[in-house]
Amino acid sequence: MSHEITGRYATVQNTRVYYDVCGEGIPLVCIHMGWACSLQWHHFMPLMAEAGFKVIAPDLPGHAKSLPVNWTPFKKMHDYAEWVWNFIETVCPGEKPVVCGSGIGGDMTLDLACNHPKGISAGMAFESAAKTGSISFLSNYTEPHTFPGFSSLVDNASTSAMYYPCDETKVLESKWQHRCTYQATCVADMDAWNDHDVTDKLSNIECPVFLYKGEADYHIPDQDVIDTIAAIPNGLAEGGIAQGMGHLIMMEQPEKLAEACTSFLKRRKVI
Amino acid sequence: MKFPSLDFARSLEIQLNESKHFAEASAWSDVKVLLSFGEQQYWMKLYRGKVIDLMEYHPMSNPLGWDYVIGGSIDNWNDLLKGLRPIGHMLDTGSIKVDGNLLQANRMYESTHVILNIMRSMKVYEKRGD
Numbered sequence: 001m002s003h004e005i006t007g008r009y010a011t012v013q014n015t016r017v018y019y020d021v022c023g024e025g026i027p028l029v030c031i032h033m034g035w036a037c038s039l040q041w042h043h044f045m046p047l048m049a050e051a052g053f054k055v056i057a058p059d060l061p062g063h064a065k066s067l068p069v070n071w072t073p074f075k076k077m078h079d080y081a082e083w084v085w086n087f088i089e090t091v092c093p094g095e096k097p098v099v100c101g102s103g104i105g106g107d108m109t110l111d112l113a114c115n116h117p118k119g120i121s122a123g124m125a126f127e128s129a130a131k132t133g134s135i136s137f138l139s140n141y142t143e144p145h146t147f148p149g150f151s152s153l154v155d156n157a158s159t160s161a162m163y164y165p166c167d168e169t170k171v172l173e174s175k176w177q178h179r180c181t182y183q184a185t186c187v188a189d190m191d192a193w194n195d196h197d198v199t200d201k202l203s204n205i206e207c208p209v210f211l212y213k214g215e216a217d218y219h220i221p222d223q224d225v226i227d228t229i230a231a232i233p234n235g236l237a238e239g240g241i242a243q244g245m246g247h248l249i250m251m252e253q254p255e256k257l258a259e260a261c262t263s264f265l266k267r268r269k270v271i
Numbered sequence: 272m273k274f275p276s277l278d279f280a281r282s283l284e285i286q287l288n289e290s291k292h293f294a295e296a297s298a299w300s301d302v303k304v305l306l307s308f309g310e311q312q313y314w315m316k317l318y319r320g321k322v323i324d325l326m327e328y329h330p331m332s333n334p335l336g337w338d339y340v341i342g343g344s345i346d347n348w349n350d351l352l353k354g355l356r357p358i359g360h361m362l363d364t365g366s367i368k369v370d371g372n373l374l375q376a377n378r379m380y381e382s383t384h385v386i387l388n389i390m391r392s393m394k395v396y397e398k399r400g401d
Contacts, residue, residue, distance in 0.1 A: 145378050146299045 003049035005042060012087045018065035019058035019091065023049025026121075026271065027097035029088060030057040031105030033127070033248075034189030035154055037064030039177045040102075044250040047258035052271060053098070058087055062185035073188035077196035080104065081111035085119065098270060100124035100261065102249060103219070104189055107132055107196040110228075113209055114201035122270045124210040124261055126249045127217050129224035130202055130231060133194040142184045150183050161247035163216040174248050202231050208268035209237040212260060214245030214252065238264065274352065274395045275308035275345070277327055284315065284322045286389050293389065294320035296381040303335060305371075307342025317382070339371035341383060345397055351387065352396035358387045
């Protein structure tokens with residue numbers, strides 16, 4: 001298997017955005033977690049490229065190499081999701097991609113499925129549910145002087161919900177993947193995570209949806225994922241709890257995740 | 272207005288409290304800062320984005336003490352206030368020294384830059400026949 005990942009830029013909402021691309025085929029847009037960036041998908045992308053996808057992973061606005069829209073991080077999940085929609089329109093014009101995301105990226109995936117039900121062919125939301133919220137104490141810590149040890153918080157919060165024992169190099173790589181984003185954006189990501197609630201819009205969904213979470217991820221209760229699957233109408237949703245995985249599902253077990261995703265997409269006749 | 276003087280320090284206090292940037296950079300401050308202009312020193316209490324108290328400071332006479340000092344020689348202050356040298360360069364080289372509780376001072380790093388920028392914008396410095 002040899003699928004090179006290449007970097008590109010586009011302009012979305014009048015702002016420069018960076019994204020990685022890997023492979024050729026059906027567009028698969030991968031949305032990273034809060035505080036992270038496109039690097040998070042680097043082990044997963046070649047696997048999905050091998051399965052026949054053109055895998056596209058942007059840095060969300062204000063993360064890593066993408067500038068924030070109007071120089072202000074998003075704090076509302078729907079604003080983020082609409083940005084992803086505009087990104088899709090720009091990078092995959094006229095196409096109907098599969099969208100996957102994890103954490104806040106999973107929230108955006110569900111938001112897109114609810115608000116652009118004809119725009120995507122399938123959604124795969126990891127570590128996400130119809131309503132999310134966990135780290136709620138951060139809103140006052142936007143300015144660096146308020147939290148001098150913030151980088152340590154990011155290191156630990158990003159990796160503490162992995163499934164252990166875990167390969168130490170994966171833990172270290174995961175920490176580095178979360179070291180490219182400014183503190184104010186990290187805080188805003190958590191505001192958006194706490195803001196997300198599409199419970200009343202799940203009935204809009206028209207495409208297959210795969211919800212999947214690692215058993216060790218304490219940021220989201222198992223029951224919330226199970227309840228979301230049950231609440232999506234017409235049997236469109238499936239998924240559950242991934243054994244032996246945690247919060248960083250695409251880093252910890254990329255092969256198992258890719259296998260689960262392709263199986264789902266084949267069952268649902270997306271590929 | 273003369274530099275250094277209590278009038279200068281009070282004028283600085285007013286301008287800091289009118290600054291949105293200062294309010295943001297010190298939003299969660301609770302520190303006592305000593306401004307040391309050569310032999311003359313002024314004590315400021317920063318709390319929640321504002322200067323809430325200011326007075327002349329005389330060593331051993333202020334029971335509240337201070338957390339960190341921003342200080343230098345009059346010549347160096349004049350260089351800063353006249354805009355002759357970049358503020359960052361003066362801080363990095365110790366021409367204007369920040370000392371004391373550096374955990375607090377470094378936490379308030381941006382606030383110190385705002386204070387020095389506003390001081391410079393006041394265009395007041397010691398007149399020495401120049």
